[in-house]
Amino acid sequence: MLGEGADDVSASPLCPGVDGARVPGTRATDRLAQLAARLLGSSSGRLLQLADVPTGSLDALVVAEGEALVVVDAAADSRVRRLDPASTGAYVGVPLARLSGEVVGVLSVSEAGPRAWSEADVALLREIAASATAELELAAPGVDPAARRVAWELAVDAAGVGTFDWDLVTGRLEWDERMLQLFGYDRDGFGASIEAFAAGVHPDDRERVMRAVEGTVETGGEFALEYRVVPPEGEMRWIVARGRALVDEQGRSTRLLGAAYDTTLAREFDARVSRVLESMSAAFFLLDRDWRFAYVNARAEQLLGASRADLVGGGIWELFPLAVGTEFEVHYARAMEQREASSFEAYYPEPLDAWYEVQAWPDPDGVAVYFLDITARRLAQEKAEHAALRATLLAEVATELTSTVEAEVAVARLAELVVPALADWCLVTLVEGEGARPGATHRPQLHDIGYAHVDPAALPLTVRYAEVRFAALLDDAYLFRSLRTGTTVSLREGASAALREVLRPGTARELVAELAPDSFVVLPLKGGGRTLGLLSLFNGVGRGPITDEELTTAHEVAVRSGLALDSSRLYRQQRDLAEELQRSLLSDPPPLPGAEIVVRYSPAAEAAQVGGDWYDAFRQPDGGLVLAIGDVVGHDTAAAAAMGQVRTMLRTVAATTGAGPADVLRAVDGAMETLQVGVTATAVVARIDDLPGGGTTVCWSNAGHPPPLVLQPDGTLLQLMAARADLLLGMDPGSDRAESTVELEAGATVLLYTDGLIERRGQSLDDGLARLRGALEDLAAEGLGLEQLCDGLLARLLPERTEDDVALVAVRAGTLGG
Structure with missing residues (x-):
């Protein structure tokens, strides 16, 4: 009604007169500012004379432009963002202008939060501004009362x-x-x-x-x-x-x-607004300043589960007491008391049991609230988040399982990956040997290789329980039930008491009571028709039993882990078989009274990488010591077989003919062509003989192999390089072979090795040789025996997972006794 004021209505205490003098404002100008706020439904209205307009304000911008200024959202409006305090959310102002066009003041209304203004709003404000301008001029000293009356009538009529x-x-x-x-x-x-x-x-x-x-x-x-x-x-x-x-x-x-x-x-506008509110899909209600429902649209009735008759006039906190102290109260109070708009998402429990997206806006009469039921969206979002977490977990499990061929190491880390994603705490168990077949009655050897707990303080209890539980488990324990059946075994409640019943009295039973699981699931890790391990997941009362979705994820983790364990078992079998085959083709070196000889062989990390590296050491008929080392091109069982052929040819030629190194390699080249051994190979053959006065000679020939090294007694290194490089064996049987000889002091060490010791991905051969020389010099300075020297070289130069096999022959010559 006319005269019911807005929250903040002000007018200038002085008004500009017709001659520019400052004159007292009138009650009418106050009422016009009040009327403007009331008619536009705004919380604040003011009328300022020119001299009272603050510099850098929105009102000052109206004066400067001489035009109406409409601001829907001050925070987002680049024109005014820095002009007024942050408390101004929306604004519309028009200049007070005389007939001459001179601006003498500003009439404006504003809101604390964003608001849309219509053209009708601006037009109405202009009409009131015309009345205000006339009233200010009437209030000026020296104005004739009759003229004042006429001007007033004109102003009132204009409004x-x-x-x-x-x-x-x-x-x-x-x-x-x-x-x-x-x-x-x-x-x-x-x-x-x-x-x-x-x-x-x-x-x-x-x-x-x-x-x-x-x-x-x-x-x-x-x-x-x-x-x-x-x-x-x-x-x-x-x-x-x-x-x-x-x-x-x-x-x-x-x-x-x-x-x-x-x-x-x-009124018609209000009716249109009401029709819009009634027809829109969003729920809407209006709260008065006493927190009572003043208006509720049809959609709000549906979402709030109450009729309009039951809601309107009732207090929100009495009708919906569970909203007290929640985000609903916090944000509604902010809109009501601080006049700030607010958007949020919140959950209201039973009987509504729904999630809502809420927008609360300050209104002149209280708070206007728009809200949507987003329960379905939240559930979809949570489902998507759970799916993403599940995918992430499975990806981490896959990465862990494929990062090493030693699956036991990776499976042990499962506990850390599935806690807390799938359970409060977890134990990962490995079945020794070949695993357990379903229906087997014997009790296999078990040991826990992984454990984790969501509470770090409870982890020591978990570890201790893993250490002592197997000795305390009775035959009908749930773990053994899963082993015997090869199926998942679970209990959804009362797990602590149930587990104590299948444990002998003692520490394990006491630890279960302290860990207090309320539910558990035991999943077999199967591969090749056997149970190779077990994944045990435990939850406390607070978390509740594992959900169907979590159980599906746990099953997939168990399947992948079982396959990884089975692959690891098969890999070990293949690797052991390959290594055994490789080593069977390599003989022990001959005894050397007065001298030392050491051989080493290290297979590649991959089981199939049997390789073609080989070494040999034997005496020729005249007593000379022959050292040979080589590498058949290839890394498979075919390469290993070819290596056996080449090694046998070389050993037979050297042992039966007594030929020198170059002649031996020429003879092997010819034999490979005659017998159609379709491979190529590198090799070094060296013959070591005693010198009459002490010391030794080394005569060698190299078929494309890395050069041998000599460690002198004084610690210096000598690289045995021929004047020219010769071809690999199997390339050209008619090629000439060079032979070189060097004399060494007593105590010198001759080292022959294959390329697996110095070749690395991304590293040049020269860099590899430099690393070998450096390691050899460092170890020599420690005064190590030949066994320790060879072991030290392998430890320093080989990576954790080698891509190639490595053979090594070292002789520390004294008196060979040949």
């Missing part, structure tokens, strides 16, 4: 406000032209009486209106009303009116003065 004056002594009711227009009367047809006024009021409102008017007259007070009028010709209109009684010295009312304006458009 669409009609006035009335009822002389209670004579009974005559005077209306201005605007008032006549509001009721649809002409001057001649209006009876100038209170009865004529009453006749124009809608019949349904007449009694109420007349009772209020009569009450004002009787008390000498004021009234503010909104009612309908029915013009003789035309459609019904809504009117807002305010009146005040003037009293004489005896306190009797003598006149009733007032004003009225048409609110039909505002």
